[in-house]
Amino acid sequence: MSDTEQHLAELRELVAEVLELEPEELSDTADFQEEYEADSLRAIEMLARIEKRYRVQIPQKELAGMQNLKAVYEITAAYAGWHG
16 A cells, blocks of 8 residues: 555545544545535544644645545645655
8 A cells, every 4th residue: 555545544534533424435525515514613623633643734724625535635745745
């Protein structure tokens, strides 16, 4: 498993836990609000868990862009320095 796949799998688990879903129910591109009825409190909880797990600081302004798993991965990767 590549680092990318590993990080994506970890984020899927973390996000699914916050949204009270099974990881396999969570699509990479499904909108958290529309598909899973996530509210702003869940978004903040998700951000806090990501920051704690990966020891990164992600500004709250980034929350607006964290609408699906793919976006969460991209934003987390940018702040955690996972790209190249």
